[in-house]
Structure formats: C-alpha cells, structure tokens
Amino acid sequence: MTRTPLRPLARVLEARAKGQNPAAIERENIHKRHEEMRDSTRARAEGRLLVLAAFFFCAFAVVGTRMGVMATAEPREPIASASGASIATQRGDIVDRQGRILATNFETHSLYAQPPLMVDPMAAADGLVQIFSDLDKDRLVKDFTGKRKFLWIKKRISPEQKQAVHDLGDPGLLFGPREMRLYPNGQLAAHVLGGAGFGKEGVSAAEVIGVAGVEKKFDTYLRDPANGAKPLQLSLDLTVQAAVERVLFGGMKIMNAKGASAVLMDVHTGEVISAASLPSFDPNDRPRPPTSGFDPSDSPLFNRYVQGVYELGSVYKIFTAAQAVDLGLVNSNTIIDTSGPMRIGRFPIGEFQGKNYGKLSVADIIVKSSNRGTGRLAIQIGGKRQQQFLDGLGMFDPTPFEIVEAAGGKPLLPKKWGELSTVTISYGHGLSTSPMHLAAGYAAIANGGNYVSPTILKKTGAQYGPRVMSNNAAKQARAMLRKVVTSGTASFGEVPGYEVGGKTGTADKPKPRGGYYDKKVIATFASIFPMSDPKYVLVVTLDEPSILAYGEKRRTAGWTAVPVAAELIGRVAPLLGLRPKVEQPDPAAIRLTAN
Incomplete structure (x- = not known):
C-alpha cells in the first residue's frame, strides 16, 4: 500500500x-x-473466519462420519481393547505328573443385547428372568426400553441356557463366543491352581488370565502361543492329592479344627506331590476375598501351607539336635542335664506341664521333647551359628514354591537375636514359618543333609542344593525321629510296614494384636517315611484342634495331628508305589499244631 x-x-x-x-x-x-x-483489517478478519469455519466443518464431518460407522458396525463392550489390538484367546492346559488334566479350556458363549434391534423388550425380559433366576426383570426392562445401544446380560452361559435364549426368538438377544477356564476336578488342588478370570473382553473374544496360584505365576507361559499345545506339567499326583484332601478333611472334622494343611514332598527332588489347605474352594467359581475386618485365615482363599506363618513349636527341636551333632558338640548318646530351674535373664525356661526330666541323652531330649535340654544345646551352639544354620535351611525367606501366594509367606524373625531368642527358637518359639518351610527343612534331614527347594514343577532326578549338615548328623537325627514314633510323643504315628519317623509340635496360637490364646494351639506333625530308605516328608498342621479323649480335652499334636498323619501315610504310601516292609516272625515263636 x-x-x-x-x-x-x-x-x-x-x-x-x-x-x-x-x-x-x-x-x-x-x-x-x-x-x-x-478495509485492510476487515479483510484480514474475514480471512481468519473463513479458515476457522473450514476447520470446524472438517471436524464435524470427521465426527459425523465416525458416528455413522459406529452406528452400522458390530457393537463392542466399552472396555474392549483399542483399535487394531488382538485379544489372545488360547491358554495352555495344566496337567499332573501323570499327564492328567487339572485345568483346561472350555468353549462356551456370552449373552448380550442390542435394544434397538429388539422386537418385544417386555417379553424378552420376562423370558430371560425365567432362564436366569438371578436377573432383575425391572432392571432389564429399563435397560431394554432406554437409550442404551448395548449391554452385557451374562458373560458365560451353558449350552442349555443358550438354546433356551435362542428359543425366545428375539433378534436383539445375541451370543458371542467365549473360552473359559475349566477345572474338571472341582475343589481338588484349588490352592495350587488358584483360578483364572477374564481380562480384555469383546463380543467376539475374551482374554483368560490367571488370578492366583500357578495360573497367575505361569500366566505368561500359559498364554504364550510359542508353547503350542505343550501343557504346564506339575509335580502333583492327582490320585494322591484326592486321597490327602479326603483324609485331611475327615481328620479336621474329627479333631474339631478350624483349618488344616498337609504337604507331601519328595526329599530328593523337592517335588511337592500333594499340597492341601482346608477349608477350600472351587476355582470354577472362585469366591471374592473377604472385606476388611476379618482374619485372613477365615477365608477359604487363605493358603495355610505357605501363607500360614506361625511358631510351629517342638518340631524345630530336631534342627537343634542335628546342628549340635554336626558341629561335633554332642552325639545322640551324650547326656545333658535338663533339670530346673533354668533362666535366661529374668525369663524362666520350663517344660510341658511342669515336668522335670533330669539327665537325658540327646536322643531322649527329642523323644521326650525337653525344652530345657534343647535350650542347653542351643547355648552350646550359639546364636550366630544357629542363625547361619537356619538360614541355610531357608527359614529366613519366603519359600521359592511356584505359586504367587508363597511370596506372602515371609518368616517372622526376632528383632534382636539374643540368648533368649537362641534358646526359645531352639524349641520352635520366637521364629514363625510356614509348613512348607518345615517340609524343606525335614527333607534335608531325610536325604542326608542337602537342602532341596520345594517345587510344584515335575523334575527328573535328584535336585540337591547346598549341603547344610553332614550325612552323619542327618543319620543320627533320623534315628532320633524314628524313636519319637516308637517310644515318644508320636506313638500314634506308627504305620505298620512303613517305618515312620517324625516330631510333634504344639504351639500356642498368637492373637492378631499380640499375645497368645490360652486354649488355642497350632498342632503340627512333621514326618519322614520310610526311615530305612527315606523318600518322602509329610507335614500335617491343624489349626485350633480339640478332641475329647479319656475324659479330657486334648489339643497337643500327639493326640490330634499325629493320628491324622498316620492315616494319611497308610492311605497314600501304596499309591506312591511303596511296598510295606513285612517283619519276619521270630522262628522260636512258631509252633506246629495238629489239625
């Protein structure tokens, strides 16, 4: 210008x-x-308005086009995956050590509705309520006659239910394919398997993901297409597991226990052949976790053999004796004075029911379960060496057992490991661990002194870890455990032909906010069989057992956990392929009689 x-x-x-x-x-x-x-300013403003109008026109055109596409496309649930992402629908099977199915996939259907396509919403709602009794008719009518274009009715339906819905004949009721997880054995091994649920979902597919147990621990493996049809093989034996759960349930009821657990473990491979926690649940219909304010152990989801971290009592005494032998401080015949009084600082160390055993051999300390005898062995060992030994047995960390709940079973250690802790821990108080920890510790005694890591996966051949005690110490410890059954506190644990050895443990149950209950205990029996050629460890734990015997309430493990374990061994030993050892009769006792 x-x-x-x-x-x-x-x-x-x-x-x-x-x-x-x-x-x-x-x-x-x-x-x-x-x-x-x-004039110049007006021309510039008009140009800007024209550009802005063109922008808005394009934006509205894109939105309108997208809305048109969505109105004519197949409906999707709001939480469906993003555009272009696929939903993985294949999941590998889980089998036991013999290849028998523990978890597999089952094809079913979901049911959803498109109200705009419905002919008679009222009749459809009435028919659905008759098929699915848990549906609310008023709610269905409101959804069908409202502004909703899509809604889920049932995520999983049976073939019979699908046919019944199909017979309603309403074009607005549609089906989508589903792959759900099926546990054909119901509650069997529920805490090991855990359960599965749906992840990403669409009307034409749903992603199955693990929510607990091995399903969650091995979720990536089970969902990996690269594994093809190869299943996840566990160390569990389905037949043994069924027998263990049946006997354990009966024992829990007879002993009036709140809960129970059992761990059966191969002492050379670390394979867990059976692991049971009661009460249990059905992973096909996994219950919801309890709300706040409840004791976790009140829920059937609570896994007692890895999450149940308690002071397990006198079952720990054999570790003290084995370490003392391993260090050369004593042997099984060494005499220890267990007479009272015994005090550590201002704390007295007493015996069960105020007994005073006097002088006992190390073997008899275990047989009679003397607290003072075990405590005096621990003083000779010393706190530092005791910690190193128990750490080598895996008692300070969560077990490496391959289910997600195992990580939550972290042992509870004393804040200060002084002389008092050294003594009390020697007989199973002051250190809280799970039954799975205990099974691994006893396996080391059974296999000659090597730590084996408990595993839920099938293994081939021995899986020995670091040596934690000498073969001589392990051998003497096994002899002590055998004597506990033949002439000690576990006399009810004898199973003819299978040479059972083990140790009882009865510990006062802790209160949630500190202190201990007066008449509630955790009763445990840790056993090895057969003692002549150790192959398996069995740990049975009962929560708050109580039985009336000889006119008295009995809560100790010798009266409660031991008989249950003996029945278990008698039931599962033949299933494990163990032949009973038949004792040869004394020739001098044989007499000929005339017919």
Whole structure:
C-alpha cells in the first residue's frame, strides 16, 4: 500500500494560491488513511473466519462420519481393547505328573443385547428372568426400553441356557463366543491352581488370565502361543492329592479344627506331590476375598501351607539336635542335664506341664521333647551359628514354591537375636514359618543333609542344593525321629510296614494384636517315611484342634495331628508305589499244631 503524505507540498501551495485553508487537505488525507486501514483489517478478519469455519466443518464431518460407522458396525463392550489390538484367546492346559488334566479350556458363549434391534423388550425380559433366576426383570426392562445401544446380560452361559435364549426368538438377544477356564476336578488342588478370570473382553473374544496360584505365576507361559499345545506339567499326583484332601478333611472334622494343611514332598527332588489347605474352594467359581475386618485365615482363599506363618513349636527341636551333632558338640548318646530351674535373664525356661526330666541323652531330649535340654544345646551352639544354620535351611525367606501366594509367606524373625531368642527358637518359639518351610527343612534331614527347594514343577532326578549338615548328623537325627514314633510323643504315628519317623509340635496360637490364646494351639506333625530308605516328608498342621479323649480335652499334636498323619501315610504310601516292609516272625515263636 502506497503511503500518501498528509500535507503534500504541491496541494498546499495550490490551496494558498486559491486562498483555501491548507489544514483541510491534512484532515482529508487522515480520513482516507483510516478508511484504508479499516478495509485492510476487515479483510484480514474475514480471512481468519473463513479458515476457522473450514476447520470446524472438517471436524464435524470427521465426527459425523465416525458416528455413522459406529452406528452400522458390530457393537463392542466399552472396555474392549483399542483399535487394531488382538485379544489372545488360547491358554495352555495344566496337567499332573501323570499327564492328567487339572485345568483346561472350555468353549462356551456370552449373552448380550442390542435394544434397538429388539422386537418385544417386555417379553424378552420376562423370558430371560425365567432362564436366569438371578436377573432383575425391572432392571432389564429399563435397560431394554432406554437409550442404551448395548449391554452385557451374562458373560458365560451353558449350552442349555443358550438354546433356551435362542428359543425366545428375539433378534436383539445375541451370543458371542467365549473360552473359559475349566477345572474338571472341582475343589481338588484349588490352592495350587488358584483360578483364572477374564481380562480384555469383546463380543467376539475374551482374554483368560490367571488370578492366583500357578495360573497367575505361569500366566505368561500359559498364554504364550510359542508353547503350542505343550501343557504346564506339575509335580502333583492327582490320585494322591484326592486321597490327602479326603483324609485331611475327615481328620479336621474329627479333631474339631478350624483349618488344616498337609504337604507331601519328595526329599530328593523337592517335588511337592500333594499340597492341601482346608477349608477350600472351587476355582470354577472362585469366591471374592473377604472385606476388611476379618482374619485372613477365615477365608477359604487363605493358603495355610505357605501363607500360614506361625511358631510351629517342638518340631524345630530336631534342627537343634542335628546342628549340635554336626558341629561335633554332642552325639545322640551324650547326656545333658535338663533339670530346673533354668533362666535366661529374668525369663524362666520350663517344660510341658511342669515336668522335670533330669539327665537325658540327646536322643531322649527329642523323644521326650525337653525344652530345657534343647535350650542347653542351643547355648552350646550359639546364636550366630544357629542363625547361619537356619538360614541355610531357608527359614529366613519366603519359600521359592511356584505359586504367587508363597511370596506372602515371609518368616517372622526376632528383632534382636539374643540368648533368649537362641534358646526359645531352639524349641520352635520366637521364629514363625510356614509348613512348607518345615517340609524343606525335614527333607534335608531325610536325604542326608542337602537342602532341596520345594517345587510344584515335575523334575527328573535328584535336585540337591547346598549341603547344610553332614550325612552323619542327618543319620543320627533320623534315628532320633524314628524313636519319637516308637517310644515318644508320636506313638500314634506308627504305620505298620512303613517305618515312620517324625516330631510333634504344639504351639500356642498368637492373637492378631499380640499375645497368645490360652486354649488355642497350632498342632503340627512333621514326618519322614520310610526311615530305612527315606523318600518322602509329610507335614500335617491343624489349626485350633480339640478332641475329647479319656475324659479330657486334648489339643497337643500327639493326640490330634499325629493320628491324622498316620492315616494319611497308610492311605497314600501304596499309591506312591511303596511296598510295606513285612517283619519276619521270630522262628522260636512258631509252633506246629495238629489239625
């Protein structure tokens, strides 16, 4: 734009010659300049408005097109995966050590509705309520006659239910394919398997993910297409597991226990052949976790053999004796004075029911379960060496057992490991661990002194870890455990032909907020069989057992956990392929009789 001067000299001279006022020229030029500036600004504003209008037109066109596409496309649930992402629908099977199915996939269908396509919403709602008694008719009618374009009715339905819905004949009721997880054995091994649920979902597919147990621990493996049809093989034996759960349930009821657990473990491979926790649940219909304010152990979801971290009592005494032998401090025949009184600082160390055993051999300390005898062995060992030994047995960390709940079973250690802790831990108080920890510890005694890591996966051959005690110490410890059964506190644990050895443990149950209950205990029996050629460890734990015998309430493990374990061994030993050892009769006792 050419800028004109406000007072051009030629026009000023011309105006003066004509007698006109030169200031009028300046006013005229200012007016023209303002008009030119206004026109320029208006043109610029109009251009901007045009560009903005074009932008909004394009945006509305895109939105309108998208809405049109969505209105004509197949409906999807709001939480479906993003555009372009696929939903993995294949999941590998889980089998036991013999290849028998523990978890597999089952094809079923989901039921959803598209209200705009429905012919008679009222009749459809009435028919659905008759098929699915848990549905609310009023709610269905409101959804069918409202503004909703899509809604889920049932995520999983049976073939019979699908046929019944199909017979309703309403085009607005539609089915989507589903792959659900099926546990054909119901509650069997529920705490090991855990359960599965749906992850990403659409009307044409649903992702099955693990929510607990091995299903969650091995979720990536089970969902990996690269594994093809190869199942996840566990160390469990389905037949043995069924027998263990049946006997354990009967024992829990007879002993009036709140709960129970059992762990059967191969002492050379660490394979867990059976692991049971009662009460149990059906992973096909996994219950919801309890709300706040409840004791976790009140829930059937609570896994007692890995999450049940308690002071397990006198079952720990054999570790003290084995370490003392391993260090060369004593042997099984060494005499220890267990007489009272015995005090550690201001704390007295007493015996069960105030007994005073006097002088006992190390073997008899275990047989009679002497607290003072075990405590005096622990003092000779010393706290530092005791910690190193128990740490080697895996008692300070969660077990490496391959289910997600095992990580929550972290042992509870004393804040200060002084002389008092050394003594009390020697007989199973002051250190809280799970039955799975105990099974691994006893396996080391059974296999000759090597730690084996408990595993739920099938293994081939021995899986020995670091050596934690000498073979001599383990051998003497096994002899002590055998004597506990033949002439000690576990006399009810004898199973003819299978040479059972083990140790009882009865510990006062802790209160949630500190202290101990007066008449509630955790009763445990840790056993090895057969002692002549150890192959298996069995740990049975009962929560709050109580039985009336000889006119008295009995809560100790010798009266409660031991008989249950003996029945278990008698039931599962033949299933494990163990032949009973038949004792040869004394020839001098044989007499000939005439017919």
